[in-house]
Amino acid sequence: MPNGEYVRYVALGDSQTEGLGDGDDVVGLRGFADRLAEHLTAVNPGLHYANLAVRGRVAGQVRAEQLAPALALRPDLATVVAGVNDLLRPRFDAAEVAGHLEEMFAALTAAGTHVVTLTFPDMGKIAPLARPLAPRVLDLNARIRDAAARHGVTVAETAQQAVCTDPRLWTADRLHAGPLGHERIAAALAQALRLPDFDDAWTHPLPPQAVPGRLRAAGHEVRWVVSFLGPWLGRRLRGRSSGDGRTAKRPHLLPLGDPPGFPEGDRTVPDTA
Incomplete structure (x- = not known):
């Protein structure tokens, strides 16, 4: 699309795409x-x-629940970002996860949609207890790149930038980007789409900060386990998900300033043909 002049943008994914960590369910995400x-x-x-x-949502759920509604909206641009929830599961299968992503890539691009995705940073550099997941992240990222190449999908390489593992880009749970993290991700995608006025500024490091001592760092880990990892594991053991009973926050194609619940049928959306 010349100069990034897209008409219909649809986002598919999990909590990161929903916007957790940037606002809340009271004021809005x-x-x-x-x-x-x-x-x-x-x-x-x-x-x-x-x-x-x-x-x-895991990648298979994103494909099963969101792909058909997305295609029905006839987007000319879509972001597809999923797989982190799969990475955290004991029975992670990189080929299966990448397969779900590739099915979405294939279906959307076949419908004439420009698809954009991203790669995931090393979670072990954000949460030290997640270091054993590093091989999974590398494997999934490689598969995402391969699948994207097969279908002409644009990839924002957030995995390759050191700033993306700076704790200041993440919330206290270390799983969701904070406002600054979401800002950097959006800028990475904008650069990948070659939007005007976007360059590699999103890759620039933040100002240096003091490194906590070992005792303080250990305290941070204990608080993280008690406040976030423990409850997350508890939900997994009970077969529960943070998304149980939830639906998409913005299911209709609307101008950005319109309330999310406004029915699409009451708007005339320009055709992309």
């Missing part, structure tokens, strides 16, 4: 997809945007 929609609207004020993501 923003997140990288909303921020990218803002950047796209600056180029084309006629943009309509839908966000089908639901927290807690």
Whole structure:
């Protein structure tokens, strides 16, 4: 699409795409997809945007629940970001996860949609107790790149930038980006899409900060286990998900400033043909 003048943008994914860590369920979630929609609207004020993501979803659920509704919206741009929830499962299968992603890549691109995705940073550099997951992340990222290449999908390489593992980009749970993290992700996607005024500034490191001593660092780990890892494991053991009972926050294609619940049928959305 010349100069990034997209008309219909649909976001598929899990909690990161929904926007957890950037706002809350009271004031509303923003997140990288909303921020990218803002950047796209600056180029084309006629943009309509839908966000089908639901927290807690694994890649297979994203494909099963969100792909058909996304195709029905006939987007000319889609972001597909999923797989982190799979990485955390004991029975992780990189080939299976990448297969679900590739099915979405294939179906969307076959419908004429420009698809954008990203690679995942090393979680062990954000949460030291997650270091055993590093081989999984490397494997999944390699498969994402291969699948993307087969279908002409654009990849924002957030995995390769050291700043993406700076704790200041993440919330206290270390699983969700904070406002600054979502801002950087949106900028990475905007650069990958070659939107005007976006370059590699999102890769620049933050100012140096003091490194905590060993005792303080150990205390941080204990608090993280008690406050976040423990409850997460408890939900897994009970077969529960943070997304149980939830639906997409923005299921209809609407101009960015419209309330998310406004029915699409009451708007005239420009055709992309």
